[in-house]
Amino acid sequence: MRIIVGVSGGIAAYKAAIVVSSLVQRGHQVQILMTDGATKFVQPLTFEALSGRPVGILVTDQPAGPISHVKLGQWAEVLAIVPATLGIMSRLALGQPSDLLSLTYMSYRGPVVIAPAMEPKMWLHPRTQEHAAKLSADDTQIVGPVAGHVASGDEGVGRLVDPDFLVRAIEHATAPKALSGIQVLVTGGATWEHFDPVRAITNPSTGRMGFEMAQEAAFLGARVTYVHGPRAADFGTLHPAVTAIPVVSAQEMRQAVWDIVGSVSIVVAAAAVSDFRPVASAKQKLHKSDITGHWEVTANPDILAELGQEYGGNKFLVGFAAETDNVVASAQSKLAAKRLDVIVANPVGASLGFGNYEHRGQIIDRFGGTAVINEGSKEFSAQQIWKRLVELYSQEQ
Numbered sequence: 001m002r003i004i005v006g007v008s009g010g011i012a013a014y015k016a017a018i019v020v021s022s023l024v025q026r027g028h029q030v031q032i033l034m035t036d037g038a039t040k041f042v043q044p045l046t047f048e049a050l051s052g053r054p055v056g057i058l059v060t061d062q063p064a065g066p067i068s069h070v071k072l073g074q075w076a077e078v079l080a081i082v083p084a085t086l087g088i089m090s091r092l093a094l095g096q097p098s099d100l101l102s103l104t105y106m107s108y109r110g111p112v113v114i115a116p117a118m119e120p121k122m123w124l125h126p127r128t129q130e131h132a133a134k135l136s137a138d139d140t141q142i143v144g145p146v147a148g149h150v151a152s153g154d155e156g157v158g159r160l161v162d163p164d165f166l167v168r169a170i171e172h173a174t175a176p177k178a179l180s181g182i183q184v185l186v187t188g189g190a191t192w193e194h195f196d197p198v199r200a201i202t203n204p205s206t207g208r209m210g211f212e213m214a215q216e217a218a219f220l221g222a223r224v225t226y227v228h229g230p231r232a233a234d235f236g237t238l239h240p241a242v243t244a245i246p247v248v249s250a251q252e253m254r255q256a257v258w259d260i261v262g263s264v265s266i267v268v269a270a271a272a273v274s275d276f277r278p279v280a281s282a283k284q285k286l287h288k289s290d291i292t293g294h295w296e297v298t299a300n301p302d303i304l305a306e307l308g309q310e311y312g313g314n315k316f317l318v319g320f321a322a323e324t325d326n327v328v329a330s331a332q333s334k335l336a337a338k339r340l341d342v343i344v345a346n347p348v349g350a351s352l353g354f355g356n357y358e359h360r361g362q363i364i365d366r367f368g369g370t371a372v373i374n375e376g377s378k379e380f381s382a383q384q385i386w387k388r389l390v391e392l393y394s395q396e397q
């Protein structure tokens with residue numbers, strides 16, 4: 001994609017360098033425009049080196065050869081502003097361009113992504129909110145800011161969203177919102193079945209797959225409920241269209257799922273639910289002297305199989321099967337037994353699957369169709385899986 005990244009003058013300007021570096025590595029052409037203020041925080045040379053193009057700063061600058069702000073506006077497929085200060089937001093909202101970046105914005109027609117970063121008090125000021133509302137009404141996508149620590153030492157909503165999240169928001173800016181208006185439920189992470197407050201049966205699943213499935217669905221326009229085990233949402237900025245519901249045990253996950261499932265059309269069960277739980281769980285920490293030689297366990301409910309019983313053939317149900325052997329055959333039998341529409345079969349072993357960032361597998365549908373998931377990050381897998389799910393889901397409607 002051809003992307004203009006505008007950098008305005010705030011302390012978060014250094015994070016724009018991470019965003020630009022990542023966009024370039026992902027194969028995009030990036031033209032940087034900086035406000036004069038931004039150059040006080042980061043040297044233009046940094047951006048020039050990262051983007052491989054001269055940086056535009058003054059209206060008289062002609063970045064990328066003899067090119068005007070009008071031509072820049074025609075060249076770009078996406079315009080992103082990282083970070084956006086109150087100053088640039090007000091110039092854009094009021095239509096008072098005074099620099100190359102705001103002039104380019106005025107002469108550009110296409111998706112715009114703005115990532116504000118400022119003091120929490122400034123962000124919450126009614127004028128700032130008016131500017132943000134006005135820009136949103138013009139179809140400008142405002143991404144963040146998020147809550148956290150800001151440069152002044154304060155805590156509050158004013159922090160730039162994570163660079164990774166911004167890169168994805170920029171990439172999705174031109175993509176059709178294939179899941180717009182659709183409610184999706186995703187389960188993710190391992191459940192923890194406690195023997196006592198400090199010990200539990202669990203497994204090494206990090207929850208990254210469920211998290212990426214929830215995020216990608218939201219980027220595609222869905223409203224998502226993400227029911228997840230401990231720490232399975234700790235992978236950066238959560239999309240605002242994702243509501244995360246943390247749970248610990250399989251029984252809690254089952255309850256949270258049944259509370260919401262009536263209102264969703266698609267269920268993606270990516271959780272690594274513990275198949276067993278202790279029959280008894282001590283309220284206080286057990287000591288060596290309390291151990292009698294064996295612990296009794298009992299089977300947990302199969303959350304997805306129960307959903308299949310109730311909604312199979314009615315709601316669109318997607319399962320995941322992590323297998324060490326007979327990957328496709330085992331996945332196919334789970335698809336049939338749990339009355340699913342689709343199952344994602346994943347080989348797991350020493351170097352793949354659980355906790356590993358790399359991922360590959362196959363998408364098997366109930367008509368016997370298969371699609372291969374090319375190897376890559378779990379973000380890339382989630383993109384491929386959703387692409388296929390959207391096709392299959394729309395065929396069934």
Ligand code: CTP
Nearest residue numbers: 269270271272273301302303304319320321322
């Ligand atoms: N699943 C579930 N509740 C369970 C067990 C599994 O919802 N108690 C869901 C998982 O989220 C996944 C699918 O069922 O989408 C398959 O899970 P997996 O652990 O691969 O298989 P199991 O059904 O547990 O069978 P087995 O342990 O025999 O492989």
